[in-house]
Amino acid sequence: xxxxxxxxxxxxxxAGVIDQQLVNLLAAxxxxxxxxxxxxxxxxxxxxxGAAGTDNIQGEHQKKLDVISxxxxxxxxxxxxxxxxxxxxxxxxxxxxxxxxxRGKYLILFDPLDGSSNIDINAPIGTIFSVTKAPKGxxxxxSFLQKGRKQVAAGYVMYSAQTILTVTVGKGVYMFxxxxxxxxxxxxxxxxHIAPSTAxxxxxxxxxxxxxxPVQRYVQELLEGINGPLDKNFNMRWVAAxxxxxxxxxxxxxxxxxxxDNRDPTKPGKLRLMYEANPMAFLIEQAGGRATNGYxxxxxxQPTKLHERVAVFLGSSEExxxxxxxHI
Ligand code: F6P
Ligand code: MN
Numbered sequence: 500x501x502x503x504x505x506x507x508x509x510x511x512x513x514a515g516v517i518d519q520q521l522v523n524l525l526a527a528x529x530x531x532x533x534x535x536x537x538x539x540x541x542x543x544x545x546x547x548x549g550a551a552g553t554d555n556i557q558g559e560h561q562k563k564l565d566v567i568s569x570x571x572x573x574x575x576x577x578x579x580x581x582x583x584x585x586x587x588x589x590x591x592x593x594x595x596x597x598x599x600x601x602r603g604k605y606l607i608l609f610d611p612l613d614g615s616s617n618i619d620i621n622a623p624i625g626t627i628f629s630v631t632k633a634p635k636g637x638x639x640x641x642s643f644l645q646k647g648r649k650q651v652a653a654g655y656v657m658y659s660a661q662t663i664l665t666v667t668v669g670k671g672v673y674m675f676x677x678x679x680x681x682x683x684x685x686x687x688x689x690x691x692h693i694a695p696s697t698a699x700x701x702x703x704x705x706x707x708x709x710x711x712x713p714v715q716r717y718v719q720e721l722l723e724g725i726n727g728p729l730d731k732n733f734n735m736r737w738v739a740a741x742x743x744x745x746x747x748x749x750x751x752x753x754x755x756x757x758x759x760d761n762r763d764p765t766k767p768g769k770l771r772l773m774y775e776a777n778p779m780a781f782l783i784e785q786a787g788g789r790a791t792n793g794y795x796x797x798x799x800x801q802p803t804k805l806h807e808r809v810a811v812f813l814g815s816s817e818e819x820x821x822x823x824x825x826h827i
Pocket of ligand 1: 744
């Protein structure tokens with residue numbers, strides 16, 4: 500198997516699945532991810548570890564690599580002629596494509612560096628992106644408030660022992676591994692499929708006392724294993740980077756949960772709907788899994804603000820269905 504990402508894009512273009520602007524945009528994302536990968540790989544040698552000394556709009560302390568990756572992403576896509584605007588977890592408001600460049604028919608949203616707490620300990624991190632059509636007229640924050648169902652492409656790049664680009668353009672999920680000797684992304688998995696049943700879950704259990712009753716009930720049942728109502732033993736994993744959790748689930752199934760909790764009633768969950776939940780839900784659904792906020796499908800949620808947060812339950816369909824029924 501030696502199909503490059505560019506060949507894949509060309510085939511999708513020929514098949515009429517995507518257009519030339521989307522080809523150019525996705526190719527640019529693949530290119531810029533190699534620049535981020537270079538910073539990640541060189542770590543201390545590139546001077547990119549540690550805090551940036553600034554906070555993002557959500558009051559989170561930014562790491563140097565959050566800020567650097569955001570700059571690389573913006574510079575990597577703004578010139579393509581494919582986007583009219585960009586929105587990032589690390590920018591207060593959207594960025595309209597500068598006048599120096601042609602405005603395209605798409606918008607791109609991204610989390611430039613997911614799993615920031617892993618940066619300084621050399622654990623897995625990633626970049627997540629989501630592409631929608633740009634509405635007609637002037638681009639503003641409101642232009643980005645589209646349901647996840649409207650995405651035309653989404654994916655992530657995982658920086659770990661291997662660097663892997665995973666993408667969907669609405670016709671299945673494909674993975675590409677970065678060949679370090681040639682600098683090319685080579686297809687390493689196609690027709691990714693998540694089995695409906697699983698015996699593995701992921702949740703930050705230190706938040707137990709803050710969870711709502713349905714989540715406590717479900718996790719209690721998972722822990723009871725063969726002695727409880729689920730009648731089977733479960734294993735647990737927590738990488739603390741959503742990219743890595745979703746990647747594991749796409750590879751071998753599982754359920755990932757970041758529920759709403761009562762630490763801060765103004766925040767319905769920790770994860771961001773537009774930069775994290777929507778693109779991951781699109782990938783998971785395309786691989787035959789499910790993604791809900793405990794009540795409704797993530798992709799059917801109408802966003803009301805750019806940096807909206809949401810509870811997330813995603814992965815193998817049987818378990819996501821079970822925890823969702825406990826809520827309703
Ligand atoms: O982007 C938010 C994030 O870093 C996710 O990637 C990850 O799943 C989660 O937060 C980790 O949260 P916690 O700090 O509770 O382990
Ligand atoms: Mn993130």
